[in-house]
Amino acid sequence: MPQTRPYGTEDVKPTLKTLAELTGLAVTTVSRALADAPQIALETRQRVRRVAEEIGYFPDRAAQRLRTGRTNVISLVLDPHEEILGYATSMINGLTEALRGTPYHLVITPHFSDTPPLDPVRYIMRNRMADGILFTRTEPSDERVKLLLERGFPFICHGRTELATQHPYVDFDNYAFAYEAARKLISAGARKLCIILPPDRFTFAHHMRHGFMTAVREAGAPFEIAGDVTLDSKSEEIRLAMFRLLSETSPPDGFICGGEVSALATMAAAYDKGLHLGSDIHLVAKQTSGLFDQIRPRVETIYEDLAAAGATMGRLLLRRIAEQPQVSELQVLHSI
DSSP states (O other): OOOOOOTTSSSOOOOHHHHHHHHTOOHHHHHHHHTTOTTSOHHHHHHHHHHHHHHTOOOOHHHHHHHHSOOOEEEEEEOOOSSSTTHHHHHHHHHHHHHTTSSOEEEEEEOOTTSOTHHHHHHHHHTTOOSEEEEESOOTTOHHHHHHHHHTOOEEEESOOOOSSOOOEEEEOHHHHHHHHHHHHHHTTOSSEEEEOOOTTSHHHHHHHHHHHHHHHHHTOOEEEOOSOOTTSOHHHHHHHHHHHHTSSSOOOEEEESSHHHHHHHHHHHHHTTOOBTTTBEEEEEESSSGGGGOSSOOEEEEOOHHHHHHHHHHHHHHHHHOOOOGGGGEEEEOO
């Protein structure tokens, strides 16, 4: 007589009925507990999930989708770029924390800069690959936001737009970042300021430019906006561009960098020119990791908590999927 292998092996696939037998609950109760139904006691939900994990139970997503119309998937559309170190990791850490203990799973959908931003969003919607979408790097008249609003598809974006129609978002106050960074440089004695901006097509580039220009105009300070490179440029391109600036007759001596990569490239250019950070030049960088905590001499930084942004985006999207709150309740601006 053949032996019965334990649940979780490739020969035996545990089912809802298996869970019901092991927990002593009805199949419908087990199903609702796995779906995190609030009508089921928390203790029962935790017990069912614990047993499911022990025996290696995974729901049949195809059957679940047919039955409920839900995929229990959230898709994060990410554009790989080196502007901010650890951007994706920090964002994902926050999102997974928000989704922990829920039936939802996070799926990463890549978007590359040489393809239209709408492509991955259309693909997800057309094939019903997720119940909600998260995406980053918004534009003033973002086509993704327009489409998702038009279709009533749940989403939260990291960044704002200039659209007349209100929409859900989580954003960092880049106006305040650039303004405060410029004020810090002026207070440190910098005579001429320079800022490296994101590509102009992104909304946060406009916010940074506005904050920077407000500060330098208030102080009457000379300034320069890096024209040959953006925060999306390769680090070597930024280093060479900053080296050229530092070689001018009246070079900037105060730099604002919206990411750690651009800050490191600027520091390298200054070193190559024989300049000393903190005396010959001053720099303020946006920090999203602990990198600059270990750099000497110390670099003045302003912190953006991307993990907190991811966690907030996850919580807001779950709420949007579950109900229809006011749009204003799905808008969060993180200050410096």
